[in-house]
Amino acid sequence: MPHLTLEYSANLDGRVDMPLLCEELSQAILDTGMFEHGAVRVRALRADAYAVADRLPENAFIDMSFRIGAGRTAADKKRAGTAIFAAANAFLAPLFATPHFALSLEIREIDAELSWKNNAIHPRLRNK
Numbered sequence: 437m438p439h440l441t442l443e444y445s446a447n448l449d450g451r452v453d454m455p456l457l458c459e460e461l462s463q464a465i466l467d468t469g470m471f472e473h474g475a476v477r478v479r480a481l482r483a484d485a486y487a488v489a490d491r492l493p494e495n496a497f498i499d500m501s502f503r504i505g506a507g508r509t510a511a512d513k514k515r516a517g518t519a520i521f522a523a524a525n526a527f528l529a530p531l532f533a534t535p536h537f538a539l540s541l542e543i544r545e546i547d548a549e550l551s552w553k554n555n556a557i558h559p560r561l562r563n564k
């Protein structure tokens with residue numbers, strides 16, 4: 437993994453091209469040069485039940501959680517977060533035209549002792 441998971445309020449359906457946003461964020465992650473191509477996974481999950489701020493029906497959110505392996509410097513983690521957040525902000529700029537949207541990102545480290553992986557994509561992309 438690096439895993440980027442976007443949770444979004446269902447009222448963004450039809451307003452945000454989520455597959456395209458996932459692709460843009462995947463590219464932003466790869467462009468940092470910090471993550472292997474075969475490891476990067478990005479997805480968007482829709483929240484059907486939510487209550488945002490003053491609960492106006494037009495209030496919306498996207499919360500991004502980026503889970504990465506341990507061992508990178510604080511500066512590198514900050515650089516990756518800044519790049520991902522900038523890409524998301526640029527893509528979602530139209531949503532900030534009205535005061536009803538909130539975007540957030542958090543980076544968490546995966547405990548190597550308490551995680552397991554088996555990735556068949558690595559050999560294919562490493563041999564390219």
Ligand SMILES: O=C(O)C/C(=C\C=C(/O)C(=O)O)C(=O)O
Pocket residue numbers: 437438470471472474475503504505506546551553554555558
């Ligand atoms: O170390 C981790 O679990 C996350 C990671 C890479 C993971 C893979 O390569 C994989 O799951 O195949 C990382 O670079 O942060």
